Amino acid sequence: MVIQTRVELDAGSKNFASGLLSDLIAALRRCSKGDLLAVTSSDPALGPELEAWCRFTRNSLVDVAEEEGRTRWVLRHGEAPANVGDDRPVGSRLWLYANFDCNLNCDYCCVRSSPKAPRRALGLERVRRIASEAAELGVREIFVTGGEPFMLPDIGEIIAACAAAAPVTVLTNGMLFAGRHLETLRGLPRERVTFQISLDSPTPERHDEHRGSGSWDRAWKGIQLARAEGFRVRLAATVSSDEEAAEFSRFLDARSVKEEDRVVRRIALRGTATEGVALARVDLVPEVTITAEGVFWHPVGAEDNDLLVSPDIFPLAESFAAVRRAFDREHEHQHRLAQIFNCA
Incomplete structure (x- = not known):
């Protein structure tokens, strides 16, 4: 299953040095906190850049999938909440x-x-x-x-x-x-x-x-x-x-x-x-x-x-x-x- 997102952004040949950053910012402005945004590219080297950008901007990288030579990164607009359910152990x-x-x-x-x-x-x-x-x-x-x-x-x-x-x-x-x-x-x-x-x-x-x-x-x-x-x-x-x-x-x-x-x-x-x-x-x-x-x-x-x-x-x-x-x-x-x- 492809995770459904609020916005799909095809990076084409862009990376952070060639215009992707402005496209990302524009896409995030179309999202509310908590929404998912997908970025797709044929360049797998974009992954580390996206990961670093997420850490720096306090957004979250939540999924990576590859299909037919292209990679799709799913980002969450916003960071993880503090409460992750520690009072409900896995398997309970x-x-x-x-x-x-x-x-x-x-x-x-x-x-x-x-x-x-x-x-x-x-x-x-x-x-x-x-x-x-x-x-x-x-x-x-x-x-x-x-x-x-x-x-x-x-x-x-x-x-x-x-x-x-x-x-x-x-x-x-x-x-x-x-x-x-x-x-x-x-x-x-x-x-x-x-x-x-x-x-x-x-x-x-x-x-x-x-x-x-x-x-x-x-x-x-x-x-x-x-x-x-x-x-x-x-x-x-x-x-x-x-x-x-x-x-x-x-x-x-x-x-x-x-x-x-x-x-x-x-x-x-x-x-x-x-x-x-x-x-x-x-x-x-x-x-x-x-x-x-x-x-x-x-x-x-x-x-x-x-x-x-x-x-x-x-x-x-x-x-x-x-x-x-x-x-x-x-x-x-x-x-x-x-x-x-x-x-x-």
Whole structure:
């Protein structure tokens, strides 16, 4: 995957001695703090100059990729934040993409889930082995997501297997809690399972614009039903601005939703999103993420090659070690701009 940026700058034959600096300054003026800017050139010697310029100007070099004889450097307008998530050790959280098919077609889905997406199920037997090995590795939390996990007929067994290893949070749109799915819900252990249900706005208009007509009402009913069944429910909003975030926070305040039961996050420029926060791997504190295709760096890009760590899931200890090694290496070379991007 090519990392999406706010501005693309083709350096042509220019370097810092022949006019590139003025082009870079003009490009940065089109960016806001935190935006990504790409510089492409056929001259690999430009790399050390860009790296030195970033250090001098307190900007950040976050990615380098080569293709067909040309190099593309991705820069962040601004430097790394001080808080890089040291209170969340790598490996303490484990994400499982149970599937990728979904009953909704959200226009900013970071993994391109939809009713037409292939299921690509992780499968119960693999989940059981993952959960067993995770318990030995000190995993504190397991997150089960998709797609929509309740599209799977064996989702109850999948959640139960995870709950035997660690407390589980299930990310869902809350729209399928009826019939056999309601019976599945009722069979889960309340003390080990939390539901995180997506609700993007205080009223249906904006939520439904992104997720489909009638989805807000059905999500709200799902929230009420899960609560009535005795489950802890977290509400998660995906928003496009600070104003939307503040509006949703006021909505949650009015309903006395605790801070620990709310997740308000910005749209990530991944998957089907056409706007949002552009994220490179070095922007993200890793959270080990497993799909049917392998082990990924973070759930926000769990089908993107730039976040793939290994196609091999097992042994799980080696997958965790591979992520830690990569993270330590980037920290050592100070080429990361790591921050917590909360998916839950």
